Amino acid sequence: MAVCEVCNNDYEMAFEVRAQGAVHVFDSLECAAQKMAPTCTNCQCRILGHGMQADGQFFCCAHCARQQGVGQLVDHA
Known part of the structure; x- marks a missing residue:
């Protein structure tokens, strides 16, 4: 499992977003929007x-x- 970098939730369906050479891990679109x-x-x-x-x-x-x-x-x- 992976840990969301916004809320620290350890979630089996977390996903990665790659932007400007960096990789970010989130558990929801809400957390991704908050960060990105x-x-x-x-x-x-x-x-x-x-x-x-x-x-x-x-x-x-x-x-x-x-x-x-x-x-x-x-x-x-």
Whole structure:
């Protein structure tokens, strides 16, 4: 069995995620998202969908980007 690196659960159905040359072990998608998903610079929610990025900052939507002074991002063209 493998131990989840977020909750330390020793689980027979744990899985590995390989990203940027590192291997991570999780017991659930919830733990994987907690560790791997970026957070919005403005509201700090986890970005699980397509999100947006500008100047090294991540945003969940254009509204949050505008709140941080990034006006060039739009939700829909």
